[in-house]
Amino acid sequence: MASWKQMCAAFSVGVSLVAIAGCGAExxxxxxxxxxxxxxxxxxxxxxxxxxxxxEVPEKEVQHLLEEATNTELDIQWVPDSNYEERxxxxxxxxxxxxxxxxxxxxxxxxxxxxxxxGQFWEIGPYLDEYENLKKLKPEVVENTMVDGKVxxxxxxxxxxxxxxxxxxxxxxxxxLEAPTTIEEFAEMARAFTEDDPDGNGRDDTIGLTDxxxxxxxxxxxxxxxxxxxxxxxxxxxxxxxxxxxxxYIDTLDFFKELHENGYMNKDFPVTSKPDQQALLKNGTxxxxxxxxxxxxxxxxEASQINPDLEFDVHNYVExxxxxxxxxxxxxxxxxxxxxxxxxxxxxxxxxxxxxxDQLMEPxxxxxxxxxxxxxxYTIEDGKAVAIEDTQRTEREVKPYQSIEIGxxxxxxxxxxxxxxxxxxxxxxLEIDNxxxxxxxPTTTLHSPTAQTHGERLQQIINDATYQYILGQTxxxxxxxxxxxxxxxxGDDMISEYNESYNQQ
Amino acid sequence: xxxxxMANKKWTRTKAERRQELWRKIKKNKWxxxxxxxxxxxxxxxxxxxxxxxxxxxxxxxxxxxxxxSEWVGLDxxxxxxxxxxxxxxxxNTLVLFALQVCxxxxxxxxxxxxxxxxRSRAYQRSIQTMIYIPHFMSWVVIVSISYVMxxxxxGIVNNILRALQFDQINFLLNPEWFRPMYILQIxxxxxxxxxxxxxxxxxxxxxxxxxxxxxxxxxxFRQMWHITLPAIRSVIIVxxxxxxxxxxxxxxEHVYLLLNASNREVAEIFDTYVYTAGLRQGQFSYSTAVGFxxxxxxxxxxxxxxWLAKRYGEExxx
Numbered sequence: 001m002a003s004w005k006q007m008c009a010a011f012s013v014g015v016s017l018v019a020i021a022g023c024g025a026e027x028x029x030x031x032x033x034x035x036x037x038x039x040x041x042x043x044x045x046x047x048x049x050x051x052x053x054x055x056e057v058p059e060k061e062v063q064h065l066l067e068e069a070t071n072t073e074l075d076i077q078w079v080p081d082s083n084y085e086e087r088x089x090x091x092x093x094x095x096x097x098x099x100x101x102x103x104x105x106x107x108x109x110x111x112x113x114x115x116x117x118x119g120q121f122w123e124i125g126p127y128l129d130e131y132e133n134l135k136k137l138k139p140e141v142v143e144n145t146m147v148d149g150k151v152x153x154x155x156x157x158x159x160x161x162x163x164x165x166x167x168x169x170x171x172x173x174x175x176x177l178e179a180p181t182t183i184e185e186f187a188e189m190a191r192a193f194t195e196d197d198p199d200g201n202g203r204d205d206t207i208g209l210t211d212x213x214x215x216x217x218x219x220x221x222x223x224x225x226x227x228x229x230x231x232x233x234x235x236x237x238x239x240x241x242x243x244x245x246x247x248x249y250i251d252t253l254d255f256f257k258e259l260h261e262n263g264y265m266n267k268d269f270p271v272t273s274k275p276d277q278q279a280l281l282k283n284g285t286x287x288x289x290x291x292x293x294x295x296x297x298x299x300x301x302e303a304s305q306i307n308p309d310l311e312f313d314v315h316n317y318v319e320x321x322x323x324x325x326x327x328x329x330x331x332x333x334x335x336x337x338x339x340x341x342x343x344x345x346x347x348x349x350x351x352x353x354x355x356x357x358d359q360l361m362e363p364x365x366x367x368x369x370x371x372x373x374x375x376x377x378y379t380i381e382d383g384k385a386v387a388i389e390d391t392q393r394t395e396r397e398v399k400p401y402q403s404i405e406i407g408x409x410x411x412x413x414x415x416x417x418x419x420x421x422x423x424x425x426x427x428x429x430l431e432i433d434n435x436x437x438x439x440x441x442p443t444t445t446l447h448s449p450t451a452q453t454h455g456e457r458l459q460q461i462i463n464d465a466t467y468q469y470i471l472g473q474t475x476x477x478x479x480x481x482x483x484x485x486x487x488x489x490x491g492d493d494m495i496s497e498y499n500e501s502y503n504q505q
Numbered sequence: 506x507x508x509x510x511m512a513n514k515k516w517t518r519t520k521a522e523r524r525q526e527l528w529r530k531i532k533k534n535k536w537x538x539x540x541x542x543x544x545x546x547x548x549x550x551x552x553x554x555x556x557x558x559x560x561x562x563x564x565x566x567x568x569x570x571x572x573x574x575s576e577w578v579g580l581d582x583x584x585x586x587x588x589x590x591x592x593x594x595x596x597x598n599t600l601v602l603f604a605l606q607v608c609x610x611x612x613x614x615x616x617x618x619x620x621x622x623x624x625r626s627r628a629y630q631r632s633i634q635t636m637i638y639i640p641h642f643m644s645w646v647v648i649v650s651i652s653y654v655m656x657x658x659x660x661g662i663v664n665n666i667l668r669a670l671q672f673d674q675i676n677f678l679l680n681p682e683w684f685r686p687m688y689i690l691q692i693x694x695x696x697x698x699x700x701x702x703x704x705x706x707x708x709x710x711x712x713x714x715x716x717x718x719x720x721x722x723x724x725x726x727f728r729q730m731w732h733i734t735l736p737a738i739r740s741v742i743i744v745x746x747x748x749x750x751x752x753x754x755x756x757x758x759e760h761v762y763l764l765l766n767a768s769n770r771e772v773a774e775i776f777d778t779y780v781y782t783a784g785l786r787q788g789q790f791s792y793s794t795a796v797g798f799x800x801x802x803x804x805x806x807x808x809x810x811x812x813w814l815a816k817r818y819g820e821e822x823x824x
Contacts, residue, residue: 089784120569266659267658267676280659453787457782467766
């Protein structure tokens with residue numbers, strides 16, 4: 001594809017040069033000479049495929065500035081995040097992957113590990129030391145991206161645990177409730193928000209928790225952490241087992257089942273999308289949101305347009321039955337970028353791309369793609385960036401480019417954010433506080449061929465059973481039956497493969 | 506024209522003569538052939554060449570090795586499919602949805618067309634026709650989202666009405682029993698009006714003298730419909746039915762996929778959605794090709810059977 005485009009470009013350049021040359025009464029030798037040097041001196045062109053979190057492709061102002069700063073010409077293929085896997089696999093199957101490919105998340109990356117092991121992507125580990133900025137990437141996170149001890153990917157840093165509670169402070173005040181510090185208090189808040197008319201309008205029109213069709217980034221996994229469920233996999237009697245074989249997982253199921261049965265959460269949460277889930281909080285139907293605490297800023301800016309009197313607060317510490325607080329952690333990266341050999345044909349080309357990413361990690365460029373243009377999209381206050389209030393504008397012009405960032409503020413030197421909304425500042429603090437209570441997924445660097453090919457389909461069996469249990473469509477026996485199915489269809493292989501890999505480490 | 510002598514002469518012509526004759530005919534009709542060419546080319550490029558790709562159903566296909574380089578695994582993927590405990594569930598769901606389409610949503614446009622035909626006022630008929638076409642132009646995403654908003658338990662209008670009338674609320678979206686009715690009603694809502702076009706055209710072609718004769722014999726409007734209109738459009742109905750069966754197992758991937766969720770998977774997962782999740786989202790290219798291949802074979806068998814049955818009962822069929 002790329003070569004075809006290049007041919008077309010070369011052809012059209014050639015044609016126009018011939019035409020110009022013809023006018024000037026010069027002959028073709030001038031045109032063919034004139035073409036080569038310009039191609040070499042000109043900006044380095046390459047293609048990127050990245051996921052788009054906004055509804056529309058961005059305006060190109062930021063990109064042009066970035067291209068100027070790095071002497072490149074970027075062809076970014078924006079793919080909506082919702083069908084990113086599909087496009088990624090299609091491009092892979094048809095051999096049309098671009099030169100730099102973002103992986104979306106750990107799950108998709110796992111799928112590609114097979115091809116990585118087969119040598120389809122460049123191993124970049126040996127080159128990293130040549131680049132001033134790339135070698136600053138955190139070694140502990142880089143290690144989490146390794147395949148068989150080799151580095152293939154540049155990572156995009158993410159706080160280890162952003163999860164917590166966002167709730168209606170004004171409702172809680174009306175009912176004389178404090179932020180919940182135990183699971184029981186959390187359940188009590190959900191009940192009170194549902195039954196005790198927290199908005200004082202005399203009608204039964206509120207619910208407690210709002211959740212969506214996502215067992216990881218929705219409420220479920222965070223609440224499971226509070227109950228003491230391991231993160232993905234955990235150790236039991238010296239053996240690694242998946243989280244759903246732990247009693248704490250079942251406790252979480254029962255907890256959610258009760259919330260759902262009593263109507264303390266939205267009934268149709270297994271088919272509720274993220275915008276719908278957030279709408280329930282914003283429009284004053286629901287009072288508790290469990291998820292990324294940093295979202296409180298956008299939630300507030302939109303909700304306060306509907307109801308200016310509303311107040312949010314954030315909270316993280318919720319004690320489990322054993323009197324301790326636990327929170328699941330990600331491996332330190334969100335997205336990753338890898339470089340297919342089918343598109344990046346020479347070492348030289350790879351180095352040019354790496355050098356682009358090296359420059360991308362310079363503070364000016366990192367700020368440009370993360371915050372936009374100074375005084376236009378953000379201002380500096382006490383050495384921190386404050387984004388303009390017009391979130392729709394930043395969403396159109398800047399936000400999409402955040403998804404090509406490499407590293408994190410600590411390593412690429414971009415400004416940290418400052419907010420005029422104090423609750424957002426508290427959320428940032430609680431994210432750091434979370435780091436004292438992390439539960440890691442032990443399988444991040446382990447290898448299981450079965451998990452790679454069948455992992456997602458097997459997980460679906462468990463996810464379905466989890467929803468069905470909460471909805472009361474199946475009981476404990478039914479859930480155990482699903483676990484049996486999981487085991488017999490490849491789960492047992494996964495368990496033994498992970499344990500073997502674990503014991504080797 | 507085909508007198509016995511001429512026919513006899515044909516037998517005696519040599520091969521060269523026949524070829525010449527063929528060329529002469531082609532030359533004579535060269536514009537017609539030219540007009541067919543793009544169509545043939547289309548089918549060749551988009552329908553026949555891709556069939557080459559079916560080979561990967563018998564391989565452990567790795568994109569970077571290509572079809573020539575990938576390892577052959579014979580029928581492994583088919584074995585895996587048939588051994589998959591979900592296979593019969595998917596097979597059953599696909600056939601049930603198909604049967605529902607054929608038995609419930611297929612006759613609706615015919616009934617509608619017959620009813621429209623009975624309207625006396627042309628203008629009235631036209632405006633109703635236009636109104637019932639419109640849903641056809643909405644995408645499934647829109648239709649499914651509208652029904653979602655209406656049917657949800659969290660403030661959906663239908664459940665609010667049920668509650669106001671003191672009835673029990675119904676969990677339309679998460680109750681597997683409601684999946685099929687929802688599926689078929691949405692299809693009827695979207696497609697029934699559009700489907701009337703062909704039937705109305707066929708009805709318009711019926712000779713009015715037949716109706717007059719029937720009236721003379723004292724047939725009322727219902728009798729006229731039963732004994733004249735229906736038999737007159739029978740062949741159209743059968744051709745469309747066979748074509749419908751040709752779409753067998755093309756149940757509208759998008760539609761089903763949008764309705765699919767954790768609690769109705771046991772009745773809603775069909776081959777199309779399975780191929781999509783296994784193939785495109787999880788990257789198992791060979792396996793999902795095998796599933797798609799199997800689906801295609803089942804479809805082919807059904808069409809051949811339907812056509813054979815149609816011919817057996819004296820209809821024209823489609824080929």
